[in-house]
Amino acid sequence: MPTSNSTEAFGLHILSSQHKDIRRLRKTQGIAPLHGNKLWKSSYVLMDYLQEFPLEKNSRILELGCGWGLGSIFCAKHFAADAVALDADESVFPFLELHAELNKVAVNTFCGRFEDVSEADLSGFDAVIGADICFWDELQQPLAQLIERALAADVGRIVLSDPGRPPFRAMAEQLCERVPETTYTDWDVPEPHNAWGLILDL
Template sequence: MPTSNSSEAFGLHILSSQHKDIRRLRKAQGVAELHGNKLWKSSYVMMDYLLEFPLEKHSRVLELGCGWGLGSIFCTKHFGADAVALDADESVFPFLELHADINKVSVNTYCGRFEDISEEDLSGFDAVIGADICFWDELQQPLTQLMERALAADVGRIILADPGRPPFRAMAEQLNERVPDSTYTDWDVPEPHNAWGLILDL
């Protein structure tokens, strides 16, 4: 049930930054180092896109730069996915675990950077997802290289969402040109979420 400090979106119960449990965790964990401190609206863009172009049921999913892990939770709840949520900042995982618990799903977590994920690691997944994870110029190259390893590992789907930052645009345009049958498009999410972003679907 939505309250002043929580909301319902895409079948998920999501706590706001002012919810007492989020505030309690922030007091205990401190401020996330890599912007995993709240829900970013690109998550809505990705979830809305996946409702229109869903994953295969029971896919093995890796979420990159997971933050609060709503992408993993969404895929687990809607598609019965077996999800692993990766982030370089382990302080985000208690927020993920709180949201997984209130949405009655289980998500595995892994602390690591894009550079840590090998082609062999990626071969164990059917899909790779990520929302708002290319926000610095210095992230463009390691993320592009990670996408290339995922393609070499024959990952079936790679879906990334972004609000349109220049590093993401540069990466997405490069990969879209290189990968046949890929999709690179803008995506509007209507009321009540009022989100807009870019989608790269490889």
């Protein structure tokens, strides 16, 4: 049930930054240096898109730059996915674990950067997802190279959302030339969430 410090979205119970448990974790974990310190609206864009174009049931999925891990939690809850959430900042994982427990799902976590994920690692996944993970210019090349490794590993689906940042747009346009069957489109999420973003679906 939604409260002043929580909300229900896409079948998930999500705590606000003012919730006592979130504030408690912030005191112990500190400020996440890679911006994984709150819910970003691109997560709503990703979940809304996957609601419309779902992953296959029981897929093994990797969420990149997971932050609070709502993409992984959504996939675990709605698609019975075996989810692994990757982030370069391990201080975000207690926030993810709190939300996974609230939503009665299990998500595995791994601390690492895009460069740490090998083609062999990726071959164990059916899908790769991510929301707002190309926010700096220096992230563009490592993410593009990871996607190339995922394609080489025959990952069945790669779905990323973004609020329209220039590094993401540049990477997406290059991938559209490289992989002609790619879907690259804007995506509106209606009320009450009122989010907008770009979707890249390979």
